[in-house]
Amino acid sequence: MKKTLILAGALIAALAMPSGAALAAGDYVKPPRHSWSFSGPFGTFDREQLQRGFLVFRQACASCHGLEYVSFRNLAEPGGPEFTPGQVEALAADFRIQDGPDSSGEMFERPGEIADRWPNPFRNKQEAAAANAGKAPPDLSVMAKARTFERGFPWFITDMFTQYTENGVDYINAFLQGYVDPPEDLDILAGNHFNLYYPGQIVAMPNVLFDGAISYTPEGSDRPVAPETVAQYAEDVTAFLMWTAEPHLEQRKRIGFQVMLFLLVFAGLLYFTKKKIWGRLGEDGAPEYRA
Amino acid sequence: MSTHSPTYVPKSAGAKWLESRLPIIGLVHSSFVAYPVPRNLNYMWTFGAILMIMLVLQIVTGIVLAMHYTPHADMAFSSVEHIMRNVEYGWLMRYLHANGASMFFVAVYIHMFRGLYYGSYKAPREVLWILGVIILLLMMATAFMGYVLPWGQMSYWGATVITNLFSVIPVVGDTIVTFLWGGYSVGNPTLNRFFSLHYLLPFMIFGVVLLHVWALHVPGNNNPTGIDVKTKKDTVPFHPYMTVKDTFSATLFILVLCWFVFYMPNYMGHADNYVPADPSITPSHIVPEWYFLPFYAILRAIPNALLGVIAMFAAIAVLAFLPWLDTSRVRSGSYRPIFKLFFWLFVVVNLGLGYLGAMPAEGAYVIWARILTILYFAHFFVFLPLLGLLEKPKALPNSISESVLKKSGSGMPQGAAAKPQDA
Numbered sequence: 189m190k191k192t193l194i195l196a197g198a199l200i201a202a203l204a205m206p207s208g209a210a211l212a213a214g215d216y217v218k219p220p221r222h223s224w225s226f227s228g229p230f231g232t233f234d235r236e237q238l239q240r241g242f243l244v245f246r247q248a249c250a251s252c253h254g255l256e257y258v259s260f261r262n263l264a265e266p267g268g269p270e271f272t273p274g275q276v277e278a279l280a281a282d283f284r285i286q287d288g289p290d291s292s293g294e295m296f297e298r299p300g301e302i303a304d305r306w307p308n309p310f311r312n313k314q315e316a317a318a319a320n321a322g323k324a325p326p327d328l329s330v331m332a333k334a335r336t337f338e339r340g341f342p343w344f345i346t347d348m349f350t351q352y353t354e355n356g357v358d359y360i361n362a363f364l365q366g367y368v369d370p371p372e373d374l375d376i377l378a379g380n381h382f383n384l385y386y387p388g389q390i391v392a393m394p395n396v397l398f399d400g401a402i403s404y405t406p407e408g409s410d411r412p413v414a415p416e417t418v419a420q421y422a423e424d425v426t427a428f429l430m431w432t433a434e435p436h437l438e439q440r441k442r443i444g445f446q447v448m449l450f451l452l453v454f455a456g457l458l459y460f461t462k463k464k465i466w467g468r469l470g471e472d473g474a475p476e477y478r479a
Numbered sequence: 480m481s482t483h484s485p486t487y488v489p490k491s492a493g494a495k496w497l498e499s500r501l502p503i504i505g506l507v508h509s510s511f512v513a514y515p516v517p518r519n520l521n522y523m524w525t526f527g528a529i530l531m532i533m534l535v536l537q538i539v540t541g542i543v544l545a546m547h548y549t550p551h552a553d554m555a556f557s558s559v560e561h562i563m564r565n566v567e568y569g570w571l572m573r574y575l576h577a578n579g580a581s582m583f584f585v586a587v588y589i590h591m592f593r594g595l596y597y598g599s600y601k602a603p604r605e606v607l608w609i610l611g612v613i614i615l616l617l618m619m620a621t622a623f624m625g626y627v628l629p630w631g632q633m634s635y636w637g638a639t640v641i642t643n644l645f646s647v648i649p650v651v652g653d654t655i656v657t658f659l660w661g662g663y664s665v666g667n668p669t670l671n672r673f674f675s676l677h678y679l680l681p682f683m684i685f686g687v688v689l690l691h692v693w694a695l696h697v698p699g700n701n702n703p704t705g706i707d708v709k710t711k712k713d714t715v716p717f718h719p720y721m722t723v724k725d726t727f728s729a730t731l732f733i734l735v736l737c738w739f740v741f742y743m744p745n746y747m748g749h750a751d752n753y754v755p756a757d758p759s760i761t762p763s764h765i766v767p768e769w770y771f772l773p774f775y776a777i778l779r780a781i782p783n784a785l786l787g788v789i790a791m792f793a794a795i796a797v798l799a800f801l802p803w804l805d806t807s808r809v810r811s812g813s814y815r816p817i818f819k820l821f822f823w824l825f826v827v828v829n830l831g832l833g834y835l836g837a838m839p840a841e842g843a844y845v846i847w848a849r850i851l852t853i854l855y856f857a858h859f860f861v862f863l864p865l866l867g868l869l870e871k872p873k874a875l876p877n878s879i880s881e882s883v884l885k886k887s888g889s890g891m892p893q894g895a896a897a898k899p900q901d902a
């Protein structure tokens with residue numbers, strides 16, 4: 189039995205193929221590994237970090253990128269940045285949302301409500317592309333799950349046991365800090381930029397993060413709650429994007445632990461039940477037949 | 480079979496009434512309670528029950544998903560996101576369904592390699608085996624169409640690549656592809672029909688599974704020795720012996736499933752499928768789900784497109800002819816020292832093809848894919864037919880109970896010589 193179980197395990201291990209194998213061709217540097225509060229079986233988001241990440245998103249990204257699947261109300265829900273309902277209502281009211289048609293058939297604008305989705309910065313893809321060297325900035329709602337990088341053999345196998353699933357966030361975090369001077373012999377068209385980690389290394393998004401550009405100092409205080417550095421901004425906004433991509437991550441891991449624990453105990457009980465039942469067998473077979 | 484199982488006798492008045500009109504309790508009793516199984520089955524024999532559970536899990540989670548999913552090219556992606564975010568436990572249903580599909584294939588491949596090793600496809604179980612191959616084909620079609628439903632980049636381009644395979648068929652190829660698409664490219668009509676078929680096929684699988692179980696219960700289970708059940712002493716009743724063992728094994732299997740569902744739910748998928756389908760952007764690597772990779776590698780190993788497609792389908796179809804390609808009359812690989820080596824070689828060939836299927840089709844990868852493709856087919860057309868004729872099998876035990884008792888150390892005389900098995 190032990191042998192068969194080991195074999196089965198090995199087969200499962202070997203059959204599960206690299207999900208990262210699909211990454212684009214072209215030069216790029218593999219992103220360094222970062223440590224995240226939400227990684228591993230007991231990972232949770234750091235509320236403060238998500239709130240700072242939202243601030244970065246709003247100030248540095250929202251002018252180009254949408255968050256199509258995020259509603260204002262989500263920002264107050266458990267497992268996320270957990271702003272207070274009052275804060276979120278005030279935030280939503282800052283936006284003008286087009287609605288309608290009203291009873292006379294006219295479209296109208298009204299202040300945002302918490303049930304509204306995060307508004308797109310552009311009216312459509314064409315406008316978005318026209319404003320950005322021909323490349324529309326992608327929606328960021330599920331971005332943290334929509335990017336990865338190749339892990340290669342044997343890491344794609346060991347990842348299964350170490351639960352490394354932060355490919356997407358490691359990439360985004362590196363990408364946001366990956367704007368360096370291009371090699372001298374490289375010709376870059378206007379509106380394009382050099383980024384170490386972007387597949388192909390020429391990207392239409394400019395560098396948007398600069399040391400000190402976003403204030404982490406709360407009102408009425410004279411000290412920032414976290415370093416106002418590019419590295420910190422990148423980490424915070426990336427963690428925020430992990431939450432937008434996987435808003436139920438905390439619930440998932442919490443329930444997961446309960447389920448695993450239950451199944452382990454249940455399996456243990458079944459094992460002894462099985463041993464007991466099979467122990468009844470003698471040389472002359474099952475007692476059920478002896479009657 | 481020589482064993483006679485106790486038959487069901489209805490006790491209550493209601494059961495008597497029903498049983499004399501539709502003997503369904505008796506049928507269930509004889510199939511899943513009294514049904515005698517060899518007492519020496521190892522854990523490889525629990526995967527059938529695991530597969531049953533997985534099929535039910537897929538159907539239940541699938542029906543719940545279908546209540547919230549919208550099969551339209553403009554809305555499919557966002558309806559899946561709606562499931563993930565706004566539907567209570569929608570993320571759980573979707574992750575169970577997506578990872579369940581992968582684990583379903585893990586189970587079916589283990590189940591099949593078990594059959595390959597112990598010769599379970601040999602007489603009198605040919606029909607049982609062929610029904611299994613049909614189930615595999617239906618599962619592949621179901622999973623392929625299911626993967627198209629979230630309408631991400633890999634959905635769209637996977638569907639384009641795979642349906643395009645049919646265009647290599649001479650004369651009618653293009654017509655067939657247009658028919659599959661319901662238009663001149665993969666689009667909304669394609670998504671609609673795939674959804675309809677994805678809902679239908681699992682129930683067809685269910686039907687074939689019933690036939691599969693029926694075909695199993697006529698000759699009964701094979702077992703690790705491969706020799707036939709001779710007396711009652713060789714067997715145990717299905718309940719409670721197998722029910723408790725299957726439940727134990729299935730619990731461990733579900734534990735593994737949960738590891739993925741709760742902790743790494745996107746590991747077995749592709750990041751690209753979280754990018755909405757875009758017909759104007761081709762992903763640089765179009766890779767199918769892992770369970771198709773060995774066949775995908777065979778497809779790409781062959782330079783000619785038509786021959787590649789033929790080889791890919793042949794790689795699955797050849798399984799149906801296995802009972803007649805394997806000439807050995809000894810069933811179990813345990814008594815076939817040389818076959819054993821070739822069996823493990825075949826396992827390695829499949830894993831290798833799986834790896835190559837995920838790699839780009841260039842350079843050394845292609846050379847290796849060709850070598851392994853040749854080895855894959857050689858296993859069926861050269862090694863198995865010849866081994867049966869050339870190999871000298873080890874001595875078989877006289878009976879199943881003897882082999883069990885010998886293993887547990889009560890030393891009984893060893894079977895005299897390798898004699899052909901009564902088929």
Ligand code: HEM
Pocket residue numbers: 534537538539540541542544545548559573576577580583618621622623624625626627628629677678681682684748
């Ligand atoms: C043999 C059993 C089945 C297999 C192997 C299977 C496989 C799959 C796969 C691989 C996906 C894509 C998962 C993803 O990435 O999202 C999928 C999606 C889906 N399946 Fe199934 N499925 C099965 C049965 C069913 C049944 C019985 C139903 C409905 C009655 C169903 C409904 C759906 C729906 C609505 C989706 C789209 C939602 C989604 O993408 O999560 N499936 N299936």
